[in-house]
Amino acid sequence: MQVDTIVLDSAERLFQDVADIQSVVSAKNTSWKEKLWSGIEENGLNIAAVPECLGGAEIGLQSALGILRIAGRMALSAPLAETILAGWMLGAAGLTAPTGKIAFGPARFGDGIFMKLDGTVSGRASHLPFASECSHAVLLVQGHQGLSVVLVPLADAQITSRQSLAYEPLDHVTFKDVQPVASAAAPAGFDKDTALLMGAAARSMQIAGAMEKILAITMDYATQRKAFERTISKFQAVQHGIAQLAGEVAVSLSAAESAAEALDSLLGAGRGFDDPELQLEVMSAKIRVSTAIRKGAAIAHQLHGAIGVTNEHILHRLTLRGLAWRDDYGNESQWSEKLGTLICGRGAEALWPLLSTR
């Protein structure tokens, strides 16, 4: 599928106009949040992955995930990834998405959320990003007859608010016999980790986007800041630091874009979430990008010196978000273990044939 550059360009303009990182850092209040969200809805970004027949923009998964790379560059603080994925999952199950911000889960391995025979939902979604800012959540839950996609009102759930590493809502949500607004059997090809895998693809793009911006501002700083009567970018140690940062950015962009393209084309070709190629692509992206942000954030902070650790500087909005996003929808250790199990189960002789199909 072609990447929809028109949508991506308008997303970039919108984010720049209303949620530019510097303005957000300097903002006295959070009025930008309202403006941002209404802009998102006016541009149809929230329904980017909702089918046209259900009133969505249906720009394709690769493009929808592409929006998130741009959001990552802006360190955008809004449940955009969650809402896009919620719309996608509802659409895949033939359900209509409501307007407004929608949480998406489960976001952690090991969460137990069940649908009872009477159709009500119980259980706990831990560390659910932005739950306290959202009216609804879309969840992939275990039922008596397999998996179901449910749209639940969060007003009926019990929310324990807490914050992520990047000071964003990362709440525990407990459901007790909550009646969904809508529900349907999960589409063919879904498995119990599908929400996590989709979330992992989204977070990979967000982290990759943040990394791009981290490189750009680090280069700007290094070519302006002077020490010992030289621009610091002239010191070889600084150049090598930036070269390594660029390497981590490059591999992040490549891996995240590859996973997005793979999801779009493999699902489009009728493959399911148990497909080893699809799993390799998405798991690898989340694993590699999470390693990259750790190294990249460290280099960027080091090269910025003291100014980079101040609250007023924009660097931490990017680094802390990038680091926090590692933990959402499966961290790199958990996905590594899953991927390792997949690889071992297929045997040594199947390793290269799998890698080389991609």
Place this chain on the structure above:
Amino acid sequence: MTSTLEFQPLRLPERVQQLRLEVRAFIQSEIDAGVFNPDDPETDWEIHRQFARKVAARGWIGMTWPKQYGGQERSFLDRYVVNEEMLVHNAPNTVYFTADRQSGPTLIRYASERIKSEVLPKIIAGEACFCIGMSEPDSGSDLFAAKCKATRSEGGWRINGTKIWTTNAHQSNYMIGIFRTSAPTTENRRHGLTSFLVDMKAPGITCNLIDQMSGIRDFNEVVFDDVFLPDDQLIGEVDGAWKQATTELAYERSGPERFLETFAVLRNLVGLAGNSADQRLGEAIGRLVAELHSLRRMSVSVAGMLEAGREPTAEAAIVKDLGTIWEQDLPQRVRDAIAFLPADEAFDRFDEVLQFTTRIAPKLTIQGGTTEILRGVIARGLGLR
């Protein structure tokens, strides 16, 4: 400041993947016939020679080159998958590897017509092995400090001096080397080096093998004692070798040889783990596979840029930097992963592969340009220099 790095998620076309399967089937039949062992790089030169002829017979050497010299003008992606399959299986590809990757393309671009029509078909037939004569005892990273001299002589040039670390010089038919033809100028310290094609069987050349810590014996000291080179073996411009090396470097740096050299240890690790990998071992394997996949996707993307006629200098240097560091670290991380496994017979067999890859690891970030030099190239590509 420009910092735009873009890696399109290129997919290899169906036709190219079909070619991959043909290559793989051929390699498997060679392995089954006992020609070589993918866990143990072949050292018998005769096997390399025979293998090169078999590969040539299938049309897999110089496949991107002009038809007029025996090539097939196939896409760079075709070459990419052939190369990848050979490397990942440790196939005995030494005879043609260097010529196919860089010497041939250099000749096509800069050599005289006589040389092109004489030498290129030999490479394509798997009969001409090439070596690269850049490094000298006092000139490694700083290529432009080279001293080995070429002086004018009737009908050509005379060469005197020493090259070193020249891989496969002792087995090669030809070298492409750089030689000092004038002194550097104050404005341009890169001035004064000239590239030549050297017939390695010419009188006056002595190759002295140098043993490596890994047990490998493939690089040499090459001494030139008044070796004569006819005029038409000049490659490109006199004193202007520095202008000639740009695009080829991107091919040389971004290929799968920059992350697959220790692959055997990963494949064997998966075999050793079998179906009983515990959480720790499973995690380690998954992480390594994710990293390899990510490197490979980047390398394929650069292959696409090259195929599209771009010059991705920084991108290619990034692939080599990340790739060589990864393949160098791989044996150490595999060692960590197996720390709690029982030391049975399977383990001992595995340990041999681990030992070999650990012994070759240090060279991986030196050959073809060190990590530090690459990072300089990346910094320049980003506009910092």
